[in-house]
Amino acid sequence: MAKTRASRFKKYDGGDPLAAPVDLAEALDAIGEDVMAGYSPERAMREFLRRGGRDQRGLDDLARKVAERRRELLQKHNLDGTLQEIRELLDQAVLEERKEVARDAMMDEGDRALREMQLENLSPNTAAAVSELGEYDWQSNQARDDFEKIKDLLGREMLDQRFAGMKQALENATDEDRAAINEMLEDLNDLLEKHSRGEDTPEDFAQFMDQHGEFFPENPQDIDELLDAMAQRAAAAQRMMNSMSPEQRQQLMELSQQAFGSPQLMESLARLDANLQGLRPGEDWGGSEQFGDGQGQGQGQGLGLGDGTGVFQDLADLDSLADQLSQSYGGARMDDLDLDKLARQLGDEAAVDAKTLQQLEKALRDGGTLKRGSDGQLKLSPKAMRQLGKALLREVADKMSGRQGQRDMHKAGAAGDRSGATREWAFGDTEPWDLPRTILNGVGRRAADATDSRLLAIDDVEVQETEARTQACVALLVDTSFSMAMDGRWVPMKRTALALHTLIKSRFRGDALQLIAFGRHAEVMDIEELTALDAMWDKGTNLHHGLLLANRHFRKHPNAQPVLLIVTDGEPTSHLESSGEVYFSYPPHPMTVAYAVRELDNSRRMGAQTTFFRLGEDPGLARFIEQMARRVDGRMISPELDDLGAAVVGSYLGSRDAGRPGGVGGASGVEGYDGMSPMRSGYGGYGGGWFGGGRGYWVDD
Structure with missing residues (x-):
């Protein structure tokens, strides 16, 4: 007969089983934004996982809930629950005994007076009072039963500290039950001591579990699992004792000798604690917490020894989760999160959020979004750059078309x-x-x-x-001087470059784009290099060098329409000497301006369609760029930072569609652009020169 394979099932781990896979679009946008702001891709990914998304809680939200849960446990409870319960049983026993002594007509008056005096003068210290009544000859059967419950309660609490659930399981325990516990403790200590000497075998553990397995609902599979579970709870019990006031600890130590009326139990438990501490010294045996008023007392719910140990285990779990959620240690990964522990402490919804974050990290690392470079550092992959560029291009298209009711920019051209x-x-x-x-x-x-x-x-x-027309040769010059970073223009500049790069590479593949960054000097950069470029704090705006590189690019493509796009927030303050050295001067030297004007004239002679994108509010800069734009029949656009990408892309599309000076606008000079958000355009007069701050330079015709 053919054997059938048994199906295996596991508990459902939460979440929507019909939910779509994690969406990386929002994560990629946020990571790309941070990368362009100067973060490393690794840090940018970490920041997104910390913040979370629009509909996704991040690590910070989960960590805050962990902290709230921890604070709630400390405020809700105090540590004198067992002492309170013992005091109630003691008061009840004394009250019943007084009643019996008062109504017993057969009792000798001398004996009655002695008993009343003994009951009246009991120590206010609970442990001392229990000790004083240890040899008392109870007249009331009810009082005797209540007093015996104290011993039973202490025994169950002491065991519940080490074995969860014992307090309830041993309620109304018989002498046989107590004997079975003593036998289990003796065998357990023998096994642990044998293990510490390295003499135990798997058969020893199996034999112990066969005989005493009902005391271990965790069902450990080997001695190490048994040790881990017991040591964690024993260490939590020790931390609870450490957190009590000295008076509380002293009373419990004295009362513990009454547990089950058997000193053997306390001897076995002390031996067990010593074995566990020796085998698992790495557990937190010396820690403590402050409950209520800081002395283990307060208005909260009183904790028994067993329940209190459980609370301390919860606190340890929460501390572990806080560490995992911080991701601040070396080699931290989202897979480190203990989802079972998170569900136990914060609920299934929190575990689902954490699992989604794990899936996000895995998808980002393994799905081609991030790659590890030759230097070992994570970088945005070409695939990620394309996805990010497409998102930026959609944003640009929305800005260009949203005010005119146009559709999204799907077409490659007219x-x-x-x-x-x-x-x-x-x-x-x-x-x-x-x-x-x-x-x-x-x-x-x-x-x-x-x-x-x-x-x-x-x-x-x-x-x-x-x-719609012939091939275009495009040079995008972006200012990387310190003022761009200082005034918050660094990221919009890089977003603009990436949007234009994506448009050309995906829709106008025949066009030749070159990205040129000009600060104190200029250099050609690929899009990955520019996107990852940290803010530069060197002074200098070398437009002359940038135009030299742009004109060299135009000469390499003699049959293409040159398109020159310049994004800047400052006047030229440096130029390239014939020796190759950079000359810097502020205020700008007339020679620096002359060098820039000469190269701009060269661009014009090659037929370049030129557009300046002026950032900032400097009126002197506005007048200077107005003259430069007029000189080459170009345009000046003054967009808001949020509209810079739309302005550059719109100007590029207009320049390559028009093939004549002035682009779409149909006229040279300084003008606005269609479909954009409001901007400052036009000028209030042209006098052939620009002046600002007491300095004046001519841009001669």
Whole structure:
């Protein structure tokens, strides 16, 4: 007969079983924003996991709940619960005994007076009072039973400290039950001492569990699991004792000798504690907590010894979770989070949130979003750069079209000649399908997944891109001087560069884009390098060097339409000498301005469509850039920081569509741009020069 394989099941770990996989879009946007602000990708990922998302609690939220839960436990409880319970039983026994002595007509008057005096003069100290009544000859059966309950309660509490659930399990215990416990403790201590000498075997553990397994509901599988569980609880019991006031500790030590009326129990427990501490010295045996008023007393619920030990285990769990959630130790990973412990302390919803964060981290690390560079550091992968760029481009498109009711910017260009390139279909596209590519995509999908029988899927569809004009050669010059970082323009600048780069690489693949950063000197950067560029605090705005590199780029593409885009918040303050050295002067030296103007004229002679994007409120800078723009029949745009990306992308699209000075606007000079948010444009007069702060320089025609 064929054997059937048994199915294995486990407890459902929470969450929506029909929920979609984790969405990385929000995480990537946040990480990209932080990376562009100067964070390392590793730190940026950590910051997102700490903050969480719009609908996702982060590590900080979970850590706050852990702290609140810990504070609640400390405020809710105090440590004198066992003493209170013993005092109540003692008072009840004394009251019943007084009643019996008062109504016993057969009692000798001398004996009556002696008993009344003994009961009246009992020590206010609970432990001392119990000790004083230890040899008392009770006349009331009810009083005797209540007093015996004290011994029974103490025994159960002492055992409950080491073995969870003993207090309830041993209620109304018989002499046989107590004998079984003493036998278990004796065998357990023998096993632990044998283990400490290295003489035990797995058979010894199995034999012990066969005989005494009912005392260990945790069902440990080996002696190490048994030791871990018992040592953690014993250490929590010790921390509870450490947290009591000296008077409370003294009373409990004295009362413990009454447990079950058997000194043997306390001897066995003391031996067990010593064995556990010797085998697991790394547990926190010396810690303490402050409950209530700091002396273990207060208005909260009184804790018995067993329940109190459980609370101290909860506190230890919460401390462990706080450490895990902090992720502040070396090599920290989200997989370190103990989801079972989190669910036990904060509920299933918190565990689901933590699991989602674990999945996010795993997807970011293993899904191609982050990669480890040659230096061992995490970096944004090309895939992540494309995703981030697409998100920024969508944001730009929204800004460009939102005020005019236009659709999202799906088209590669205006209707015209096909470029030969294709791309995935997106909602709103009206371009014709590229049928060969579409059919080939469907064939490849079915070959990769034999279970997928669909002839075509929406992801298979590719459309043909169109070009409105000839190839463009684009130079984007971005100011990286210290003022850009100081005035909060660093991140918008990098977002703008990434949006333009994404647009050209995905929609205008025939165009040649070069990114040029100019600070004290200029250099060509790829998009990954610019995106990860830390804020630079060197003084200097070397527009001259940037224009030199831009013109070299234009000369390499003689048949393309040059498009020159310059983002800056300051006047030129440095230039490149013939020796290759950088000259810096502030206020700007006339020679620095002359060098920049000369290279700008060279750009104009090559037919470059030039647009300046002026950031900041400096009126002197505005007048200077106005003159520069007029000189080369270009434009000056003064966007708000939030609209910088839309301004640059809009200007690029206008310049490559128009093919004449002034771009879409149809006129040279300083002007606004269509579809953007409000900006400052136009000028209040042109006098052939610019002046600011007592300095004046001419931009001669």
